[in-house]
Amino acid sequence: MKTKAYIVIIGAGISGLSIAYNLAKKGVKDIIVVDKSHFLAGATARCGAGVRQQWATELNCILAKKSIEFFSHANETLNYHRDIEFKQGGYLILSSSIAEDEQFAKNVKLQNSLGIPTRHLSKEEALEIVPHLNPNSFTSATFCHTDGHVNPFLMSEAYYLAAQKLGVDFFFFNEVKEIILEEGLIQKVITDKVEIDTHKVVNAAGGYSQEIGQMVGLDIPVYSENHEILVTERTKDMLGPMVMSFSKNIYCQQVPHGSILMGRNNPKALHNHDISSSWRFLDEMAKTVNHILPEVAKQRVIRTWGGSYNISPDFQPIISDTQVSNFFIACGFSGHGFMFAPITGELLSQIILGEELEAYAKDLHISRFDNMENIDREHSVV
Amino acid sequence: MSKKDIIICRCEDVSLQDIHDALELGYRDFESLKRILRIGMGPCQGQTCSHLVKNEIAKYNKVHPETVKIHKTRPLVSGVVLKDIAENQDED
Numbered sequence: 476m477k478t479k480a481y482i483v484i485i486g487a488g489i490s491g492l493s494i495a496y497n498l499a500k501k502g503v504k505d506i507i508v509v510d511k512s513h514f515l516a517g518a519t520a521r522c523g524a525g526v527r528q529q530w531a532t533e534l535n536c537i538l539a540k541k542s543i544e545f546f547s548h549a550n551e552t553l554n555y556h557r558d559i560e561f562k563q564g565g566y567l568i569l570s571s572s573i574a575e576d577e578q579f580a581k582n583v584k585l586q587n588s589l590g591i592p593t594r595h596l597s598k599e600e601a602l603e604i605v606p607h608l609n610p611n612s613f614t615s616a617t618f619c620h621t622d623g624h625v626n627p628f629l630m631s632e633a634y635y636l637a638a639q640k641l642g643v644d645f646f647f648f649n650e651v652k653e654i655i656l657e658e659g660l661i662q663k664v665i666t667d668k669v670e671i672d673t674h675k676v677v678n679a680a681g682g683y684s685q686e687i688g689q690m691v692g693l694d695i696p697v698y699s700e701n702h703e704i705l706v707t708e709r710t711k712d713m714l715g716p717m718v719m720s721f722s723k724n725i726y727c728q729q730v731p732h733g734s735i736l737m738g739r740n741n742p743k744a745l746h747n748h749d750i751s752s753s754w755r756f757l758d759e760m761a762k763t764v765n766h767i768l769p770e771v772a773k774q775r776v777i778r779t780w781g782g783s784y785n786i787s788p789d790f791q792p793i794i795s796d797t798q799v800s801n802f803f804i805a806c807g808f809s810g811h812g813f814m815f816a817p818i819t820g821e822l823l824s825q826i827i828l829g830e831e832l833e834a835y836a837k838d839l840h841i842s843r844f845d846n847m848e849n850i851d852r853e854h855s856v857v
Numbered sequence: 858m859s860k861k862d863i864i865i866c867r868c869e870d871v872s873l874q875d876i877h878d879a880l881e882l883g884y885r886d887f888e889s890l891k892r893i894l895r896i897g898m899g900p901c902q903g904q905t906c907s908h909l910v911k912n913e914i915a916k917y918n919k920v921h922p923e924t925v926k927i928h929k930t931r932p933l934v935s936g937v938v939l940k941d942i943a944e945n946q947d948e949d
Contacts, residue, residue, distance in 0.1 A: 514889040628892040636882075707939075708900050732895075752932050758942060765943035772939040777900050778931045 477644055481505040482675040482827070483664045485651050485687055488519040489627065489813050490805045491679035492634035493820025496553075499641035501824060506643045507673075509666055511650035511683075514635070518681045519627050519813055521750070521782025523704060523738050525717045525728055526814040527566045527622040528591045531582050531855045534791055536589045537835050538815045545817035546625050555633035559625050560731045565716035566622035567596075567604055568855075569613035569767070575722055576615050582855065583617055593619040605718060607770040613720065622717065624730055627813050634816075651680075654690040661691070661801055675801040677823065682748060682783030684806035691799045696844050697807040698746040699783040702738060703756040707774040709733035718768060719857065725763045726857050727771060735771055737764055740784075740857055750781040784810040788844055790853035794822050795840040803827055804841065810856060865913075866906040868899020876910060880917045887914065887927045897928045 481503060484491045487510035495508050510516070526546060528539040545552070546561045570576040579595065586593040594617065601616035602608055639645070649666035654676060656662060664671045678695075680687045688695040710733055717728035727737035739760055741753075757779055765772035787793055787807030792815060794805050803826060805819050812819070822836050843850060860874035871894050884890050887897070887910060896910055897903030907927040915922040 513886050514884060515892050516888065520892055632893060706898075757932070761939040761942035765940050769940070772943060774939065775900075776933060776937055776939055776942075778898070778902060779933070780931055 476646070476669055477507065478669060478671055479505065480507040480671050480673040482677065483671055483673045484508045484677040484679055485664070486510060486517070486679035486681055487635070487645060487647065488515065488517050488679065488681050489631050489634070489816040490681070490808070490819050491677070492631055492638060493816040494677055494679055494805060494823045495643045496634045496638040496641070497820035497824035498827065499638055499643050501828060503828075504642060507646060507671060508638075508643060509646045509649045509651060509664065509671075511648070513647055515628060515631055518782045518785070519631055521704070521780055522627050522813045523726055523728070523736055524624050524627050524730055524813070525566070525622075525726060526625050527619070527717070529566055529568055529582065529586060529593055529617060529619050529622065529855065530853060531578070531585070532791060532851050532853045533585060533589065534835060534838050534851070535811070535853055536586055536591060538792070538818045540589060540591055542815050542817040543621060546630075549630065549633060549817075553633040553637040555636070557629055557632070559630045559633055561623065561625050562731050563621050563623040564728075565604070565618055565620040567601060567716040567718050568617045569601070569718065569720040569723070570615045570617075571613050571720060571722045578854070579615070579617050586619070591619060592621060593617050604716060605714065607713070607768065608718070609767055609769055612723070612767040618716070624717070624728060625813075626730070630813075630816075651687065651690070656691060656799075659800060661799075675827065676803070677827070678802065678804045678806060681806065681812065682785050684785055684804065688804070691802050693797055693799055693802065695793065695804060695806060695841065697785050697787050697793070699748055699785050700744040700746055701749045701751070701781045702740055702744070702784050702810065703752060703760075703779060703781045704736060704738040705757065705760055705776045705779040707735040708777050710735065710774050713770060714768070720767065721855060721857060723763060723767060724857060725760075725767060727764060727768060735774060738857070739763060748783060750783060752779040752781055785812070786810075788847060789850040790856050792819065792839060793841050794819055794826070794836070796826055797841055809853070865909050866894070866896040866899065868901050868905075869895040871896050871906070873913070876913050880913070885914065885918055887911065887925065888929075890914075891928050902930065903928055
């Protein structure tokens with residue numbers, strides 16, 4: 476087993492995979508990705524599989540738009556032998572109050588200014604897109620037809636195989652225990668199985684990025700909390716777009732496989748690594764979907780699970796270098812790491828290689844939290 | 858009989874050939890195979906395929922089947938109509 480690397484990436488989830496692929500594509504050799512468990516044990520494989528561009532902050536809109544552009548040709552770019560199942564059925568986001576509708580008007584204006592083709596819809600127009608919506612469950616909506624779905628397992632495999640072909644090494648079942656620094660410089664990454672000599676480390680550890688940061692004395696202002704999801708049996712085509720409501724706390728989409736995924740947040744979730752399933756979630760989820768999408772509520776749920784959101788103070792990612800020399804981070808995605816992965820890998824590879832960054836990307840730096848008063852917080856989240 | 862015609866997971870239509878191809882590609886544990894092939898993700902939640910896959914993993918890795926972990930069993934064990942949960946009724 477190789478014990479020397481130019482760079483060690485901690486975490487083989489979608490962010491770590493995209494970073495590894497982007498670095499390798501630019502000619503970087505001796506990349507090792509370490510992961511404490513099996514292939515896709517963490518948040519990537521537990522996510523809701525949606526990809527959207529309808530955000531309330533400019534930064535999130537830009538990240539999402541660039542990522543969607545990548546997804547649209549990912550099979551060819553990565554020369555993937557399966558299909559990532561990119562489906563553009565759109566996202567239909569429901570409003571249920573005047574205040575929410577006013578916020579959506581602002582969001583649409585922002586999104587359109589950035590080239591995202593969102594439309595503000597009346598209740599009648601929304602019902603044309605999903606006729607079986609309960610008309611009494613919302614007042615208006617926004618719709619972006621280029622939003623949609625990507626299969627998280629297969630998208631990850633596409634990156635994984637492409638990175639392997641470019642020479643990236645993967646060490647699964649290797650839990651990082653320690654990162655050794657000498658005079659502030661990284662020397663070694665020590666796992667429970669191997670010691671790797673390296674001078675550069677990427678923290679893409681998702682739910683555990685806080686703990687990895689602490690290994691080099693860095694206090695990253697993120698925390699993890701459990702978000703639960705359920706999936707129904709495979710059924711007839713009945714839901715083109717992802718239907719979402721922030722105020723009613725639901726997202727719900729039929730994936731190309733035919734099953735329907737839905738999730739919501741638990742406002743009382745503790746800040747920890749719990750990913751268990753609760754009856755409370757099932758009960759509340761069933762009531763919410765029965766109210767908004769009664770036809771979907773006639774389907775049988777076959778499985779529920781949980782996964783960690785790694786949440787940052789402004790609900791936007793942290794993609795940056797740090798005060799620790801050659802220690803880079805991609806974390807705090809606040810539930811959106813999968814859909815932002817293509818741009819995450821591109822930007823972090825630019826940062827690592829010292830390339831010129833576009834102006835917007837500077838706002839992803841961890842130093843933005845030095846002064847919390849001025850941060851632009853994302854509100855369009857479930 | 859061709860390995861393509863031996864169905865291991867009936868819910869998601871996964872053949873013995875699919876399992877062997879994925880093992881060959883480097884996925885050597887149940888949870889990894891599940892993510893790529895959807896075994897254990899259908900309506901039966903692995904009640905049929907899990908032991909068959911376990912044996913295939915054991916054969917490939919040359920270990921005893923008892924040492925191979927299968928996937929995590931998740932709620933619900935059988936399908937329940939969401940509307941019934943919402944309305945707190947028994948399923949007909």
